[in-house]
Amino acid sequence: MTTTEIRPHTPAQLVRLVAGREISTRIRDKGFLIGSGVLILLILGMLVFQVAVNSGGESTKLGVVGGSAAVTDALTAQGEALDTDVSVVDYDDEAAARRAVQDGDVDAALLSPSAAQPELLVEKSGGSAETIAQGAVQGMAVDQQLADAGVQLQSPPRVDVVALDPDADADLEAAVVALVGVVVLYSLLILFGQFVAQGVVEEKSSRVVELLLATMRPWQLLAGKILGLGLLGLAQMLVIAVVGVAGALAFDVVELPGRLIGTVLTVVAWFVLGYAFYASVFAAAASLVSRQEDLASVITPASVLLVVGFVISIQAAQEPTGTLSTVTSFIPGLSPLVMPVRQAAGGAEWWEVVLAVVLMLVAIAAIVRVGGRIYAGALLRTGGKVKLRDAMRAERA
Amino acid sequence: MLEFDGLYKAYGDNQVLEGVSFTVAPGQMFGFCGSNGAGKTTTMRIAMGLARADAGEVRWLGRPVDEAVRRRIGYMPEERGLYPKMKVGEQLTYFARLHGLDAAPAARAAETWAERLGLGERRGDRVEKLSLGNQQRVQLAAALVSEPDVLILDEPFSGLDPVGVDSLAEALLEQCRRGVPVVFSSHQLDLVERLCDAVGILARGKIVASGTVGELRSGAAGRQLRVVAPDAPPGWAAAVPGVRVVSEQRADVVLELGPGTDDQQVLAAALSTGRVTHFAWREPTLVELFRGAVTDTREVAA
Structure with missing residues (x-):
């Protein structure tokens, strides 16, 4: 080997090297793979649930003995009024109809609907088939009597519907999409915040940090770690977004695909900001301890902030113009969780x-500065928990 | 030349280093000795930029050691440090890359060094699965994998079995032959004596003795002469002018000669008593030199 193969690194190259290691290590990590799988399953599950709920219009199968086209029409029309799909099966005699009801082939069987005394066969009374049959028979009887009395029926006037807030439905839908997005965003912030924190402590507890800092500055190590994991997090967010949007479009769950995509992009953008904020906070906090067991005690305050933001965002989905959601949507740290919901619900200018x-960018700049200093000051101090003040004061003491 | 020049360092009221200076020539193996807490680790950490000196600096080829230089230094910290969950081969490749190698040469170097330090079959294993001895080898491989220009190793031999010590010693000697200055600290003074061209003894924040082992010996006060004359009557040696008897066990005496006293006169006196079975200058071991050097300063300090 000759020394010509060795060139000093630029800071960017070092940051890239660190980031590359983070990605290649994490991408094979069981915890990461399981977490990713669970999130994607969660999204698919929500989609399937939506599909199930949407197609939830009831359907009823009615058997008819001695029916006609008029009977079928009357039954179908009655079903529509009750938001139920009615399908009509004709049977030749009562015995066949009775069997069909007993076998569960049809929900009920209507016998001689046009006669003076129609009969409905059901397994047990109650249910929509009864209402539909009753309505249809009554309607036909009234029509028949009016016709017999020589009354010429005119179609009744159609009511024109004027929507005062035509976007209300779309707003609600977008808010729901945003909320689902915030659930994913929250989960990924927690997950990747943890990864950053664990990574920092791992390097400290294994003392490998001494070898690393002999070749690079603390900020390069920190930047590489945050960027590497951040890219991974963003990739995961995008995969989930694509799966979610594609699924929503494929299953025809949403009314306005354009707004869906806009909302998803908003959530992704807020994820980037939120991650930059929380990753820096988690990294600085984690650098204060040297053992994984002590980690919880230092990252709890930041985790609590995340949980609070999440709870408020759920509340904001219900009441996007409320004071609480309006105020918190400006507070750095809370805004990535609350603002996307407000934006989607149309409540934000x-x-x-x-x-x-x-505000968020200013906060991130401040956190990176202060957090970087804490990180640099605390990184080489192993043993107990480093006091925040000591870490701030002593960079490489 | 690797120069440590007037390093001062205090942690609070505790003055750890008070002007540590020594130089290591290319191809020289420098043994860095001192009692616990003498400041060996602090000195090395300052060289690696892990601690900041209050005064003084470390230079390589006349240039203050900065980050660019440090990337050409192989370092083994006292507290061993490796990624426990990373595979041996990947880890070595990563460190090689951090020290400036491109991806392909780094992978080649990782393979070569794993092979040379007997880790060939463990390349695909996670570090945490290795025995402590093997982890130590990985640590050394991490220091050597970038073919560094300088080696600074803090207690590289601690925790190794004799076979491990030999293979590490061989690896270090090979680096010296390449022209690399090697600085290592150790408590195993016999090892330092065996391996090192030069020794520095650190006590109370200063280098109290440095140079080749030979130089240290000649500088040591009161060389001793051991004479065994089986037939000699007790007290024969005390009668020779300019001689002080250090110890006398039957025929076996250890003597200190005053300035200007000729050892040949002592031999003649011994022969006059009959047979002489042993006549030799006793070389003080490094342990004795170390004790002498460390105690001297204690007395001064007291």
Whole structure:
């Protein structure tokens, strides 16, 4: 080997090397793979649930003996009024109809509907088939009597529907999509925040950090770690977004695909900001301890902030214009969870979004600065828990 | 030349280093000795940029050691450090890359060094699954994998069995032959004596003795002469002018000669008593030199 193969690194190369290691290590990590799988299953599960709920219009199968086209029409029309799909099966005689009901082939069987005394066979009384049959028979009887009395029926006037807030449904739908997005965002922030924190402590507890810092600066190590895991998190977020959007479109769950995609992109953008914020906080906090067992004690405050944001975002989905959601959608750390819901629900002006983003960016800049200093100061101090003040004061003491 | 020049370092009120200076020539093996807490680790950490000196600096080829230089230094910290869950081969490749090698040469170097340190079959294993001895080898491989220009090793031999010591010693000597200056700290003074061209003894924050082992010996006060004359009557040696008897056990005496006293006169006196079965200057061992050096400063300090 000759020394010509060895070139000093630029900081960017070092950051890339660190990031590369983080990605290649994590991507093979069981915890990561399981977590990712669970999240994707969760999204698919929600889609399937939506499909099940949407197709939840009831359907009823009615057998008819001695029916006619008019009877079938009357039954179907009655079903529509009750939001039920009615399918009619004709039977030749009562015995066949009776068998069909007993075998469960049809929900009920209507005998001689046009006669003076129609009869409905059911397994047990109650249920929509009864209502439908009753309504249809009554309607036909009234029509018959009116016709007999020589009354010429005119179609009744159709009521024009004027929606005062035509977007209300779409807003609700977008808010639900945003909320689902926030659930994913929250889960990924927790997951990747943990990864960052565990990674920092692992390097400290195994003392490998001494070898690393002999070749690079603390900020390069920190940046590489946060960027590497962040790219992985973003990739995962995008995979989930694509799966979710594609599934929603394929199953025809949403009314407005354009808004769905817009909302999903908003959530992804807020994930980037939220991750930058929480990853820096988690990394700085984790650098204060040297053992995984002590980790919980230092990252709890930041985790609590995340949980609070999540709870408020659920509340915001129900009441996007409320004071609580309006105020918290500007607070850095809470905004990534609350603002996307407000935006989706149509409760946020464009300048509000800009303000929230700017505040968040300012907070991130401050956190990276202070957190980086804490990290650099605490990284080489092993043993007990490093006091925040000591870490701030002593960079490489 | 690797120069440590006037390093001072205090942690709070505890003045750890008070002007540590020594130089290591290319191809030289420098043994860094000192009592526990003398400041060996602090000195090495300053060289690696892991601690900041209050005053003084470390230079390589006349240039202050900065990050670019440090990437050409192989370092083994006292507290061993490796990623426990990373595979041996990947880990070595990663460290090689951090030290500036491209991906392909780094992978080649990792393979070569794993092979040379007897880790060939363990390349695919996670570090945490290895025995402590093998982890130590990985640690050394991590220091050597980038073919560094300088080696700084903190207690590299601690925890190794005799076979491990030999293979590590061989690896270090090979680096010296390549022209690499090697600094290592150790408590195993016999090992230092066997391996090192130069020795520095650190006590109370200063280098109290440094140079080749031979130089240290000649500088040591009161060389001793051991004479065994089986037929000699007790007290024969005390009669020779300029001689002080250090110990006398039957025919076996250890003597200290005053300045200007000729050892040949002592031999003649011994022969005059009859047979002489042993006549030799006793070389003080490094352990004795170390004890002498460390105690001297204690007395000064007291």
